[in-house]
Amino acid sequence: IPSAGFSLMDFNFDADFSLAKVVAREVTQRMLAERMPEHFLLNVNIPKITAEAYKGIRICRQADAKWAENFDRRKDPRGRDYYWMTGKFINRDRGEDTDIEALNQGYASVVPVRIDFTDDKLKSWLEQKFK
Template identity: 50%
Template sequence: MTNSKPIILVVNDDGVTAPGIKALIHVMKEIGRVVVVAPDSPQSGMGHAITIGKPLRLDKVDLYEGVEMYSCSGTPVDCVKLAVTKIFKGKKPDLCVSGINHGLNNGINVLYSGTMSAAVEGAIEGIPSIGFSLDDYTWQADFSHTEKYIKDIALQVLANGMPTATLLNVNFPNTPNLKGIRICRQANAKWAEDFDERVDPYKRPYYWISGVFQVNDNGEDSDSWALDNGYVSVVPVQFDMTAHHAIPILNSWKFNA
C-alpha cells in the first residue's frame, strides 16, 4: 500500500441494490476509494459458478455518491473477474470485500455461497479478501451493529496482508450486543435437505428445496459456537482444497494397475 487511499473492490451475491452492500459501501468509503461490481439480480447459492456460453453485460450505475459502481449480468465470481480484467485492467485493488450477505455463511455454507466465492476469487487473484455475512435474511435487516467490526477487520487486513492463498470468512449473529471477535475454525455443520414435491398444471412434478441446518459439532472453537454465543466469527479460509493429511494414507495403498 502507498500513502494514498487504498482502492477497495466491493462485490456481493444479493444484487447491486441489496441493503447489505449499501451498508458495506458505507463502511468502505471511510477507508478508501470504492469500486463496486455486483450482480444485477440476486445470485445466492451460486457458489463458484462462472458464465460460459452467453455474453456478460457490465453497465455503469449511479446509486451512491462518490462511488464508481457497475451492475453485472453474471455471477459473483464473474463480477470479480470482470473487475480485475476490464475495470482495473490488471492493476489489482488493495482489498476485495464481499457482502454484507443476508444470511449466514458458516459451516458448509462456505462452499455454496456466492458471497464467499466472490471473496475466494479475489484471493485467487492475489487480492486480500474478506466475505461478510449477517444472520438476517430479511431485506429490512439492520447492519449498523456490524460496521465497527467490519472497519476494524478490513483495516487489519490492509495493514497486515493475508497469508498466502487465504481469505477471511466473517459472520455476525443477529444481535446488537456483540461480545467481540473470535478467530475460529469451520464447524462440522451441513444442511439436511428436503425436497417438497408438487405438481404443475400439466401434471408434471416439480420440487422446492428446503431443509434444516444441522450442527454436528460441540467444539467451542468453531464458528457455529461463536455465533450461538454472541461473537463475531472470523475463519481463515483457503482455496487449496487438497486434503494434505490424506496423502500419506493414500501413499500406503497398494495400487495394482
Template identity: 50%
Template sequence: MATTKKKKTPKEQPIILVTNDDGITAPGIRNLVEAVRGLGTIVVVAPDKPQSGMGHAITIGSPLRLSKVQLFEGVEAWQCTGTPVDCVKLAVDKILHRKPDICVSGINHGANHSINVIYSGTMSAAVEAAIESIPSIGFSLLDYSVEADFSGARQYAREIVETLLKKKMDNHMVLNVNIPAIPAQLIKGIRVCRQAYGKYEEDFLERDDPHGRKYFWLTGEFKNLDKGKDTDVWALENNYISLVPVQFDLTNYVLKTKLEKTWP
C-alpha cells in the same frame, strides 16, 4: 556542492474492491461501502441482480455486460450481468487494470457459516480474489431481512479491514467473517474459529403449476453436527463474531500422506 533532497511523494492509497452476491442495490453492500469509506480508493463491481447460492459459478455460455452506475456517493461503481466470480474477474481485467490491495465481499444477508461457505456467492467472490493473489474477506450478517440492522456488522467490518490494511497480508488470504444479528453492544468480540461440520436436511416440496406440470421447491433446515467450542457455529450462538481462515486448495493432506504410503 549542496544537494537537494528528493521530495517525498504521498503514499498511494490502497484500492479496495467491493462486491457481493445479493446484488448492487442490496442494503448489505451499501453498508460495506460505508464501513470501508476513507480507508482507501473504493471501487464497487457487483451483480445487477441477486446471485445468492451461485457458489463459484462463472458465465461461459452468454455474453457479460458491464455498466457504470451512480449508487454510492463519491465511489466508482459498476454493475455486471454475471455471477459474483464474474464480477471479480472483470474488475481486475477490465476496470482496475491492476490487482486491488484487498477485496471485500458482502455484507451478505444471512449466514455463511459451516457448509454454507461451499454454496455462497459472497464467499466464492472472496475466494476468486484470493486465486488472483488478492487478500480477501467475506462478510455475512445472520439476518435475511432487508430491514436488518447492519450497525454492528458495519463497525466490525471497518475494524477488521483497517487492521489488515496496516499489516503485510498473504496474497492468498481468505477470511470468512460472520456477525450475529444482535445489537453491537452485545457482541462479545471476534473469535478465530474453524468451520463447523454441519449440513442441511433438505426436502423438495412437490407441487403442480397452473398447467398441471410438476415442479419442485427446495426447502431445508440447517443441522449443526459439530459440538466443538472452537467452531464458527458455536461462536455465533454465543454472541461472538466468527472469523474462519479458508482456502481454495481442497487437497486432503492427511489422506494424501496415507495414500502415498499405501497406494496401490
C-alpha cells in the same frame, strides 16, 4: 489478493446491517494493516444482535454443520415455477472453539480458510499405495 466474505446471520428482507458494517470495517482495516498470508481468505459471520450486545471478534474453526436442504416448488404471481430452499440447520459439532458457538455467545466469528484443498493425509496414503 487478501479476501474476506461477510455474512449477517439474519435472513429477513429488512435486516439491520449496522453491526455488519462495524465488523466489516474492523476486519477489513486489520487485513489491510497486516500482511495476510497468500492463498488464504477469511469467512466472517456476524450475529443477529444489537451493537450493545456485541462482544467483539473471535477467531474460530468452522463447525461441522450443514443445511439439510429441501426445495419447494412454488409459483410466482405470473404462474411461473420457482424453487425456494427450505430445510433445517444441523450442527453436529458442540465445540467451544467453533464459529457457531462464537455467534451464539454474541461474537462475530472469523474462520481462516485455506485455498489449497489438498487432502494431505490421503495424499500420503495414496503415495504409499502407488509406489
